[in-house]
Amino acid sequence: MSEHIVIVGAGHAGGTLATQLARAGDRFRITLIGAENWPPYERPPLSKQLLMGEVPTEKVFLRPESFYADKGVDLRLGTEVTSIDRAGKTVTLAGGESLAYDRLALCTGTAIREIPVVGRDLPGVHYIRTIDDTLAIREKATPGARVVIAGGGYIGLEAAAALRKLGCDVTVIEMMDRVMARAVAEPVSRFYEDAHRAEGVRILLETGVAEIGGNGRAEHVTDSHGHVHAADIVLVGIGVVPVVALAADAGLAVDDGIVVNARARTSDPDIFAAGDCTRHPNALLGQTVRLESVQNAVDQARCISNELNDKGADYAEVPWFWSDQYDLKMQMAGLPAPDDEVVVRGDPDSRSFSVFYLRDGKVSGVNAINVGADYVRGRKWIGEGRTVDAARLADTEIPIKEV
Amino acid sequence: MPVIHITNRAGAESTLEAESGISVMENLRDNDYEIDAICGGSCACATCHVYVDEAWAAKLPAQDDDEKGLVEDEPTYKANSRLSCQIEMTDALDGLKLTIAPEA
Numbered sequence: 001m002s003e004h005i006v007i008v009g010a011g012h013a014g015g016t017l018a019t020q021l022a023r024a025g026d027r028f029r030i031t032l033i034g035a036e037n038w039p040p041y042e043r044p045p046l047s048k049q050l051l052m053g054e055v056p057t058e059k060v061f062l063r064p065e066s067f068y069a070d071k072g073v074d075l076r077l078g079t080e081v082t083s084i085d086r087a088g089k090t091v092t093l094a095g096g097e098s099l100a101y102d103r104l105a106l107c108t109g110t111a112i113r114e115i116p117v118v119g120r121d122l123p124g125v126h127y128i129r130t131i132d133d134t135l136a137i138r139e140k141a142t143p144g145a146r147v148v149i150a151g152g153g154y155i156g157l158e159a160a161a162a163l164r165k166l167g168c169d170v171t172v173i174e175m176m177d178r179v180m181a182r183a184v185a186e187p188v189s190r191f192y193e194d195a196h197r198a199e200g201v202r203i204l205l206e207t208g209v210a211e212i213g214g215n216g217r218a219e220h221v222t223d224s225h226g227h228v229h230a231a232d233i234v235l236v237g238i239g240v241v242p243v244v245a246l247a248a249d250a251g252l253a254v255d256d257g258i259v260v261n262a263r264a265r266t267s268d269p270d271i272f273a274a275g276d277c278t279r280h281p282n283a284l285l286g287q288t289v290r291l292e293s294v295q296n297a298v299d300q301a302r303c304i305s306n307e308l309n310d311k312g313a314d315y316a317e318v319p320w321f322w323s324d325q326y327d328l329k330m331q332m333a334g335l336p337a338p339d340d341e342v343v344v345r346g347d348p349d350s351r352s353f354s355v356f357y358l359r360d361g362k363v364s365g366v367n368a369i370n371v372g373a374d375y376v377r378g379r380k381w382i383g384e385g386r387t388v389d390a391a392r393l394a395d396t397e398i399p400i401k402e403v
Numbered sequence: 404m405p406v407i408h409i410t411n412r413a414g415a416e417s418t419l420e421a422e423s424g425i426s427v428m429e430n431l432r433d434n435d436y437e438i439d440a441i442c443g444g445s446c447a448c449a450t451c452h453v454y455v456d457e458a459w460a461a462k463l464p465a466q467d468d469d470e471k472g473l474v475e476d477e478p479t480y481k482a483n484s485r486l487s488c489q490i491e492m493t494d495a496l497d498g499l500k501l502t503i504a505p506e507a
Contacts, residue, residue, distance in 0.1 A: 372472030
């Protein structure tokens with residue numbers, strides 16, 4: 001008899017898990033429940049190709065919509081799960097339907113962090129999290145449209161690049177003293193500030209948003225220095241928060257994310273969790289982490305699938321990410337700490353260089369811009385806990401393989 | 404409709420009726436072959452790694468530096484390694500033969 005696996009959340013983690021489990025044929029009966037009206041899709045293109053209108057919407061789906069029914073997966077879109085009854089092993093859907101599960105997987109991801117200012121509820125204040133968000137912005141993103149972006153992180157900068165390419169007039173308002181301050185070291189921040197300014201994007205640092213105002217819709221943004229910026233589009237990209245209410249209400253351990261072990265299992269033996277919503281141990285890094293990344297969503301989903309197929313193994317990968325802005329492809333690995341040693345390899349002016357991070361001589365992170373080989377090598381070193389000589393690393397006369 | 408002959412990781416062979424105008428990766432992914440394509444085809448990872456049959460390698464568009472940099476350092480790298488997201492499927496590639504590289 002098939003085990004009924006109910007997957008809550010049809011994003012990258014949920015979609016991948018369903019696809020993986022479906023390969024085991026009759027062993028599992030799979031129900032994949034998503035709150036959005038789209039089948040599982042990739043979010044990275046939302047601030048890049050899809051925003052620029054370079055691809056049709058269907059191209060971002062993980063699988064064609066027909067795939068799920070073809071594989072016998074019961075795909076329930078536009079459906080919310082309101083509660084879990086752990087003792088009875090059922091979940092309740094909005095509308096009252098109850099589904100019994102043998103195992104449950106929570107892949108609820110994250111939700112946007114709302115900007116806490118007056119005017120936040122005005123029509124015309126946009127975020128980028130879903131296909132619908134991107135399509136709404138794209139419709140308004142005509143040449144000359146004035147865009148004010150709150151937040152100079154990945155979303156803000158990727159959107160700035162995309163909207164600038166569409167001919168919009170773009171201003172980025174960033175609270176910290178440099179862009180992407182959470183994720184990268186100063187040389188990388190400065191490089192991107194220069195690159196965006198060279199494309200005509202206005203970047204205001206050490207500036208916050210004080211208020212959003214307008215006549216029935218968002219028409220201007222007042223910043224923390226009192227300047228008022230006229231806006232046709234207001235876009236906010238100030239981070240996300242993990243969706244954990246369902247887990248918390250059910251009494252599962254939660255700590256900035258649903259707490260899971262190295263096999264993606266929660267504090268309930270029949271409930272797993274994967275993706276942006278989890279806090280999990282990473283043996284390679286020696287810490288627990290909550291990662292907002294496609295790699296983690298996919299790898300953790302695979303971990304659950306292996307576990308359910310009796311081929312389980314502890315999940316411990318080097319986290320990796322990427323960001324595309326203009327012709328700049330940045331590939332990143334590891335989770336460097338703010339006080340790690342920073343080593344620049346190559347000349348930023350060439351638009352192909354990398355920055356490595358060392359902790360006690362060991363590579364803890366790498367940001368490689370248009371030089372994939374440095375990223376691949378750096379990621380390998382992080383996984384090995386390799387000690388590297390900073391002087392050799394900085395010397396581009398020495399090929400990266402020989403450092 | 405052009406076809407692709409695929410050997411999967413377990414060594415099983417199959418033939419796929421492919422769609423022209425999309426990448427080889429998308430063809431594999433849409434038909435549930437075992438590649439992860441984590442970065443969705445933006446040449447930012449190497450999880451769509453395939454070995455192209457020697458007879459076909461020369462018929463493909465040349466590998467650019469971005470692709471080379473990513474795949475060359477993979478422990479599973481071979482001379483005929485390609486990232487399938489960087490190969491557009493066309494009618495001219497009808498009969499393309501490839502093997503899915505082992506998981507890294």
